[in-house]
Amino acid sequence: MKLYLKLVAMHxxxxxxxxxxxxxxxxxxxxxxxxxxxxxxxxxxxxHAVEDYSFSEVLICFSVMLTxxxxxxxxxxxxxxxxxxxxxxxxxxxxxRPRSEIFQVLTSNIEFSRVGRLLQAxxxxxxxxxxxxxxxxxxxxxxxxxxxxxxVAVFSALFVLYAGFSFFTIEGLEFMNIFTxxxxxxxxxxxxxxxxxxxxxxxxxxxxxxxQYYPFLYLVGRSDDVRLIFLPxxxxxxxxxxxxxxxxxxxRYKSTxx
Amino acid sequence: MKKYLSFFRIRFAAGLQYRAAAWAGIxxxxxxxxxxxxxxxxxxxxxxxxFPMTFDALSSYIWLQQSLLALFMAWYFDDxxxxxITSGGVAYELCRPxxxxxxxxxxxxxxxxxxxxxxxxxxxxxxxxxxxPYGMSLPANGAAGVLFIVSLLLGTLVLVAFSMLVYxxxxxxxxxxxxxxxATSAAEFFxxxxxxxxxxxxxxxxxxxxxxxxxxxxxxxxxxxxxxxGREALGGIAVQLxxxxxxxxxxxxxxxxxxxKVVVQGG
Numbered sequence: 001m002k003l004y005l006k007l008v009a010m011h012x013x014x015x016x017x018x019x020x021x022x023x024x025x026x027x028x029x030x031x032x033x034x035x036x037x038x039x040x041x042x043x044x045x046x047x048h049a050v051e052d053y054s055f056s057e058v059l060i061c062f063s064v065m066l067t068x069x070x071x072x073x074x075x076x077x078x079x080x081x082x083x084x085x086x087x088x089x090x091x092x093x094x095x096x097r098p099r100s101e102i103f104q105v106l107t108s109n110i111e112f113s114r115v116g117r118l119l120q121a122x123x124x125x126x127x128x129x130x131x132x133x134x135x136x137x138x139x140x141x142x143x144x145x146x147x148x149x150x151x152v153a154v155f156s157a158l159f160v161l162y163a164g165f166s167f168f169t170i171e172g173l174e175f176m177n178i179f180t181x182x183x184x185x186x187x188x189x190x191x192x193x194x195x196x197x198x199x200x201x202x203x204x205x206x207x208x209x210x211x212q213y214y215p216f217l218y219l220v221g222r223s224d225d226v227r228l229i230f231l232p233x234x235x236x237x238x239x240x241x242x243x244x245x246x247x248x249x250x251x252r253y254k255s256t257x258x
Numbered sequence: 259m260k261k262y263l264s265f266f267r268i269r270f271a272a273g274l275q276y277r278a279a280a281w282a283g284i285x286x287x288x289x290x291x292x293x294x295x296x297x298x299x300x301x302x303x304x305x306x307x308x309f310p311m312t313f314d315a316l317s318s319y320i321w322l323q324q325s326l327l328a329l330f331m332a333w334y335f336d337d338x339x340x341x342x343i344t345s346g347g348v349a350y351e352l353c354r355p356x357x358x359x360x361x362x363x364x365x366x367x368x369x370x371x372x373x374x375x376x377x378x379x380x381x382x383x384x385x386x387x388x389x390x391p392y393g394m395s396l397p398a399n400g401a402a403g404v405l406f407i408v409s410l411l412l413g414t415l416v417l418v419a420f421s422m423l424v425y426x427x428x429x430x431x432x433x434x435x436x437x438x439x440x441a442t443s444a445a446e447f448f449x450x451x452x453x454x455x456x457x458x459x460x461x462x463x464x465x466x467x468x469x470x471x472x473x474x475x476x477x478x479x480x481x482x483x484x485x486x487x488g489r490e491a492l493g494g495i496a497v498q499l500x501x502x503x504x505x506x507x508x509x510x511x512x513x514x515x516x517x518x519k520v521v522v523q524g525g
Contacts, residue, residue, distance in 0.1 A: 024436025035447035193300035
């Protein structure tokens with residue numbers, strides 16, 4: 001853990017060396033998700049509601065999703081760029097070192113410029129919370145914290161899964177985008193708007209509904225079932241099969257020798 | 259002219275090699291299109307009267323957008339070009355007996371066309387057989403079909419001309435990442451890549467049409483669906499031509515200025 005913090009500090013110092021570039025990237029990140037926010041704003045300007053969810057309710061989903069995704073992308077970025085390690089042979093160097101591969105991949109890349117997105121997610125959350133007309137009791141705050149934790153876990157698991165696939169194909173990885181970027185984009189709305197089938201898919205296959213939809217129902221007072229608060233914790237269970245798949249790929253791994 | 263054609267051919271053939279990537283892309287874009295339509299269905303069921311076009315037209319728009327994504331994806335840039343500028347490799351390119359701007363332009367065009375050629379047919383074919391409001395329908399009429407093809411080509415040229423400006427900015431900044439991400443998000447948003455332009459609030463729409471980005475994917479797709487018909491379609495194509503001329507001119511000026519004072523450090 002001490003070593004981890006040291007490496008985190010190292011990445012931070014590294015990226016601070018190029019301040020202008022860092023700020024530009026932050027700004028770019030901010031704008032990218034800001035256009036997504038504007039899209040929601042303009043659609044609501046026209047339709048006023050979707051199913052019967054109001055604008056601020058959707059914004060809660062949006063900001064939870066954005067926060068979870070940005071945090072995962074910031075700290076688990078090593079797995080996101082993992083295919084590069086496989087392609088250029090850096091993975092071989094990692095394998096011969098006397099530390100766990102997971103630790104080394106995690107610390108190989110930490111992207112602080114995601115702060116731009118994170119900041120925006122917080123601003124939107126701060127706006128959505130008072131306007132949504134929800135009584136903010138301690139259990140609801142607790143629910144938001146669990147939603148974020150569960151979200152980070154699920155997205156991390158998806159990045160690990162993505163890295164696992166890169167042992168088998170480098171060219172065909174684009175299909176994973178529908179799960180990572182796709183979850184982020186479409187998870188900006190409560191998942192039930194897409195219909196029963198999609199909701200089931202996102203509950204049992206790619207469990208983003210566990211932290212985005214069910215606790216959200218409790219949060220905005222559409223359900224009284226307190227148990228829903230704890231569903232995001234199941235997101236951590238999703239890490240198990242993804243990690244197992246990664247291990248499976250790693251065992252089959254043959255270096256390209258370059 | 260012949261040498262640019264062969265640049266085009268080489269890049270086109272190279273782009274056709276990535277079959278696995280194409281299948282992955284096809285499934286991703288198909289799923290993406292489906293999810294987008296489900297989202298709009300939810301909006302449609304909430305308030306059908308506020309819908310600016312018929313649902314059929316929207317479905318055609320979304321499927322065209324997904325299947326032709328390779329033509330209009332603003333975030334795609336050829337890293338080789340950035341690298342040749344920042345690393346100084348551009349010096350070799352300058353030794354070639356051909357025009358730098360035209361060469362890069364043609365290469366970009368070829369890569370986009372080859373990717374789109376690989377991917378569009380399966381998506382359109384499946385989308386054509388989807389049940390009524392969600393499937394792909396034929397163009398509004400024969401004339402719309404012809405104008406769509408013309409406008410589609412022009413739109414691709416406009417986008418490539420725009421991305422040329424981003425490449426050329428590397429001559430001035432040396433670290434193109436910032437410009438690149440800003441240009442990409444602006445282009446995506448203003449071209450109707452996130453939500454089609456007719457869905458934006460009416461007072462804002464003139465602003466969108468005044469920008470070059472509407473001339474990329476928005477104009478051809480709206481012509482296809484019949485949203486822009488007759489004189490409006492011709493007007494849209496005229497605007498596309500204007501922007502194409504303007505962006506190419508700007509690119510030409512920028513590259514002339516850059517090359518006049520570019521210093522390639524040895525090594």
